[in-house]
Amino acid sequence: MYDFTRRTLIKGGTAIAAAGALTGPALLEWAKAWAQTAPWKPEKDAKLTVMRWKRFVPAEDEAFMTMVDAFKKANGVDVNVFSESFEDLQPKASVSANTGQGPDLAWGLHSLPQLFPDKVVDLTDVADYLGKKYGGWTSAAQATCTQGNKWLGIPVATVGGYLNYRISAVQKAGFKEIPKDFPGFLELCKALKTNNTPSGFALGHASGDANAWLHWILWGHGAYLVDKDDKVIINSPETVKALEYCKALSDTFVSGTGSWNDSSNNKAFLSGELYLTNNGISIYVAAKGDPSKKEIAEDMDHALYPIGPVGKPSELQLCVPILAFKYSKYPNAAKAFIAFMLEKPNFDPWLIGSKGYLTHCLNAYDANPVWTSDPKNTVFGQASKRSLPASGIGHPGERAAAAIADFLVVDMFANYCLGREDAKGAMAICERQAKRLYRA
């Protein structure tokens, strides 16, 4: 374990030092002191099993495991972590919730705790404790995890996605930076196409990328799948405007975006065929880590999604909340673990280790050095603040999650942009599917 922390220390280098983070024995000392004063005393001989999503970056996983290790030693709790792919996580958690068997804690996606609100431990005390200590929660994170005033889960972080672009291409197109409004953004994409340095955004069944940018366009025009009472309202003049805007945009794309999945834009961008797209920080991290892609890493930057006619940020970012199952025999150990994860000495190095993949939902972590150590990371620090819940203005929960998994909005835009349906037809199909999911 020592070897491990030393390695992380060297890797994280100056950033960790800047954060004043504790490492090795110092971290353990702190953890022990924390265990003495924490409001939650783990049960005797407690054993926790944690199910989490599969990591993107090794450094994030290492930081997570360092923290788990410190928790184990300081609290005398045995913690066992296993990971599942994004797609398998939700089904497994649902089965656990309803059979009463499986992991004690599940760290999942979107509004996972909302899928089985009566099967999870009430974490309001943990949320209050952390919220008070660290400057409060961001609103999307809170909406995603609460039912009334009750916290069903704790929003650990957001996996942010933003615009990725090649600086030289945007400049050549006559823009100093990415425009901040929709018409300007369209002009940029047109100019990029003219210069043969095209943009491209996934119109295929790409759960992450396609859902993210198409919801941004939809919400940016003030159109939503359902209203606040979960009534289907997709068939609206605003949606038509969103469709038309999206069509104009898609006409400027590199060819083949209709077949793109979540990795297609990464490949195309890194090979120098794509000059503007939406993605997590993974393209940049990959380019930085590969000496042969040095040129791309230097020439690329990130930008916030422009603001649509609705006049405020309309982003869909992926929240990753953690929850504790009611059937767990060790609810106090589980609460202690969750609180421990988000304490500064743990969370700071963890954010640094995740290299910008994970964005905090607790406002105090705005000060984390990962957002300033490399200016190209900075925009990702705002992902939690600028996001709407995955349900838009409707209720977060099972139906909203299903609508995203079933590509309702993605297919509507793709139907129109690829010329398979007119606006009316595309909306009608989407409306019909939404009514299917939202039927009483």
Added chain:
Amino acid sequence: MTDLALQRASLKPTSHEITIWERLKVNRDWLGFWFMLPTGAFLIFFLAYPLGLGVWMSFTDARIGRSGVFIGLENYEWLGDDSIFWLSVFNTLLYTFVASIFKFAIGLYLAILLNENLPFKAMIRAMVLIPFIVPTVLSALAFWWIFDSQFSIISWSLRQIGLIDHNINFLGDANWARFSVIFANIWRGIPFVAITLLAGLQTVSPSLYEAATIDGASRWQMFRSITFPLLTPIIAVVMTFSVLFTFTDFQLIWAMTRGGPVNATHLMATLSYQRAILSGFLGEGAAISTAMIPFLLAAIMVSWFGLQRRKWQQGESND
């Protein structure tokens, strides 16, 4: 309890009445039943029960991890009016029909070719099996790259030659995407058809060909009147299997297109998975799967009744 057991044990040897159970244990007519029991139990637990459960689920509003309540035909009513579902039915039929025809034609051709005396016969025959041996997901990934919108080797080659000036949108255009997945399926399915038909060809007695040669039959006549009729039972079996595999294909589509672009390659199996597992609506996914049963049943019936007929079995005109 022990007393009772002891009592029974001590009673048994003295009783000379033969119980039904004892009779069944040794009865020859029942012997076959006993031998079939393990298989029967296996089939019931691992095939009939899941199938029955699936059908039952299609009448409920079950979600993942939560058993639903009975809602009658509601899932089917929603599907009946669902354009995406009907698109998937159309795609599945098109996919199965086109792929099966090509697999049969090319497979048969290949089988006849391999039945000739070729140098390195054994090696060539083994090589033909390669597409079948490679795990489907791996070959699907390879095809995904081959048909990639930016990095397709086909587009690249044609561009180098100068035949086209932009990449072919293989998986992003509805018709191209259908072509691509069908092509991949054919590539993968041919060895099964070819090797099985080859096995069938080897059972055809050479004396028949010798006799035909003496009668002055042309090669086409020999194929038409000897090879093909004698091969029909095997063709019936092979094509039934081939149709079943194609109809229920999942991996190829999932790895290559995920049903895109805009559901143009969604098969019933992939749509069922997307709705049942990814969206969590198990009942509806089960209804889509159940809707596949009539089609599969029809395919099985064709071969079942075909196999019953002497005409099919022996290539004669008497039924």
